[in-house]
Amino acid sequence: MSGPQRWELALGEGGYPEQLLHLNCPPRRLYGIGDPTALEPGLGVVGARRATPYGIHCAREFAGWAAAAGIVVVSGAAIGCDLEAHRAALDADGITVAVLGCGADVDYPSSAANTLARIRRTGAVVSEMPWGSPAHRRAFVPRNRIIAGLSAALLVVEA
Secondary structure, three states, X not given: OOOOOEEEEEOOOOOOOHHHHHOOOOOOEEEEEEOHHXXXXXXXXXXXXXXXXXXXXXXXXXXXXXXXXXXXXXXXXXXXXXXXXXXXXXXXXXXXXXXXXXXXXXXXXXXHHXXXXXXXXXXXXXXXXXXXXXXXXXXXXXXXXHHHHOEEEEEEOOO
C-alpha cells in the first residue's frame, strides 16, 4: 500500500499555484505531500499558539463552516488556533492545506503528527524548505506569506 504522493512544484512550471505569483517573493519551489490540486485559493485561518478557549472555539467554528461549504482551509499547523482549524476542517470532511516552517515530510510540532498524517491523505502539506529540513524559528515568518498567498481571505482569530 503506497502512502500520499510526494511532489515538487517549481516557479514557472505547470501546476505551480497561480495565486503565489502575486507575492513579492514567491517561493521558488514548493515541496508537498498529498494532493497538489488542493492548492486552490482558500480561507486562511491563523491565530495565537497560546490561544484562549474562545479563540480555539472561533478557529474551529470558522474553519469547520468553511470546510463544510467546500472551501479549502489553509493554516500553518502550529499548536493553538492553526492546528484546531486544520482539525475542524478534517472533522467536517473538508480539505485543508498545512504550510510548514520545516520540510513537508517533517512532523512539526511532533504532537501534530496524527493531524498532519490525515492532512497528507486528504489535502496537502507544503513547504518551501527541502525534504527533511528541521523546523527553525526563522522559517515561520516567511512561511506566513505562503499561507496568505494560498488564501483568498485570511482570518486572524487571535494574535
